[in-house]
Amino acid sequence: MSVEPNAEPAGANLGAPAQTPASPDKGMFGIHGTGDVSGFGGLVRRRPANADSPRPFGGYFDEVHDALEEAYPAFADAVEKVIVDRGELTLHIAPEKIAEVCQIMRDDESLRFELCSSVSGVDYLGSDNRRLHVAYHLTSLTYRRRVRLEVAVAPGTPVPSVTAVYPTADWQERETYDMFGIVFEGHPNLTRILMPDDWEGHPQRKDYPLGGVPVEYKGAVIPPPDQRRVYQ
Template identity: 60%
Template sequence: MGPGRGGEVEQTTDQDGTAPEGGTRTAPAARDRQGMFGVRGSGDTSGFGGLRLPGYAPAPAERPYGGWFDEFADEFAEALLERGIPRGAVEQVTVDRGEITFYVQREHIVEMCRTLRDDPALRYELCSSVSGVDYGADVDRRLHVVYHLLSMTFRRRIRLEVVLDVDDAHVPSIVEVYPTADWHERETWDMFGVIFDGHPALTRILMPDDWEGHPQRKDYPLGGIPVEYKGAEIPPPDERRAYS
């Protein structure tokens, strides 16, 4: 292992492109934190002030992970092997802030979820959330789809994460495995523009059907957009009136 971009630790890989823990995912490029409170001269009254946060990706984890994570990882790997899902389907394993995350290739997400739900040693019966993250235009594979899974049998939570290019923001829908993902996938499409192939009705859920763009993408404007139904317009933060 060695230092990656921005001081992150990247995992070395074997000749076939995989690592002992599947670490083939690259971290977002480092960015300087700037803006937010204390900014002067912008006219911003929102408290935003052009905040920019550095891209952050936890380093790949190494064994032992600790707690029940090691036992689970072994059972998960065995279940994937039994179902013919290749080792490289897991790009990286990360343990951060007491949570374990498996970065997985999008083409295997449905069968991986089915394995987690049906295998008697795993039994992740509930997908409690599907959400999106956009790391910004200067980051490769900037869109992330995050799945929170819960085993009510074993009282354990894990996360799956799929990383996408913004120009190819497609990932298979998991509604056939977890029906609760229906509304969550619609919201992720609405806010981030991730297309869930095979979703039964991928339509807007928060914005009007004819709305242009996806409001939680980092390249979406913070103002200067006409307000629906009122004919008004909210100016961008740096053009708003300052009160001090």
Template identity: 40%
Template sequence: MTMIAQDEIAALEKLEAHIRKGLGERIDDAVITHGELTITVAPEAIRDTVAWLRDDEGCLFKCFIDICGVDYPAREKRFDVVYHFLSLRLNQRIRIKVMVDAQTPVPSIIDLFPAANWFERETYDLYGVIFTDHPDLRRLLTDYGFEGHPLRKDFPLTGFVEVRYDDIEGRVVYEPVKLTQEFRNFDFLSPWEGTDYVLPGDEKADQADKG
């Protein structure tokens, strides 16, 4: 585990105090973990927050790193949209989180950081989070005919459709997923063999359990 020096923690605490003073009630939460400051804001506050962190002389988080999503299906606001920025002036990173449900859109920040374009498209593609005022919010990593959002925790491993090229029709066609064989019930200790075959040595484990 990486140990964080006391002076680094002090610098992060100073940064947190400065941001709380500058952004005020727009900050819902702030926490320091693993040597990095994470702040949580409401969706409607994300643009003002990002712009302030970029332009404030005490921050200057001018380097956009990425945007990603996290899915917590048990929560009412099931998605975290997570932004990462770097300040070369401070030599520090910051993480911004926005919590939304499946219907709540998040304002786009690509006019503030054009590099966010594909990251917002990726988050939409894989999680289904909508970014308002995005000029071209299309799928990025999956096919345009893909159904659903594959990084949601409730998305089936098999997907919903399969894609193949049809020589007769001369085009790509989409069809419902067809499993050529049933899922097998595995004995997890011998996952390649199933439950009806005992690998040499497995019987010793059974005897040990009974003893």
């Protein structure tokens, strides 16, 4: 049996584009909705609690709250919300006041949060206009306490840098800028740190497009993870 050279295998369509345009309502298996057939998938997701926690907060939280109130004259303007959840205290701070609050938190002798453990961003896409949050986790070595300060800004609004108070925030703010595009005003050298210098976009934002994988088989493509059939 002779095989003709360059014969096309049956079914192959070499002229097909390598990628088919993504269809928003069709996932990898043509599933509509969540793909959940158990009947238990109709649960509505709740957003994290947004209401102020009632006093007393319990533990050392009241002490920290009151000490900051006493030491910081602009407390009423600066603290937007106080939330106690899962044994952790979160103070939501007005973005423009964060550096001042950190200064008080570090220096006041009844607060003494000497160490800024972590700075990280969260993108609450779809919550409200101020969707980008920055969480500062402060640790007091004197009192063995932790507290979280959180600020929320709209994309494009700068946040004052806390590097003058906590030099350790230098790289962590750079990472938050790199991943979320939050600009820290007064940072000595706000450049990308993990992504290449010429990268475009900020990958940890929730609306950052994810890549799919063209498999080059009859025009098929493995869709990006957020478009695959998934149980949310």
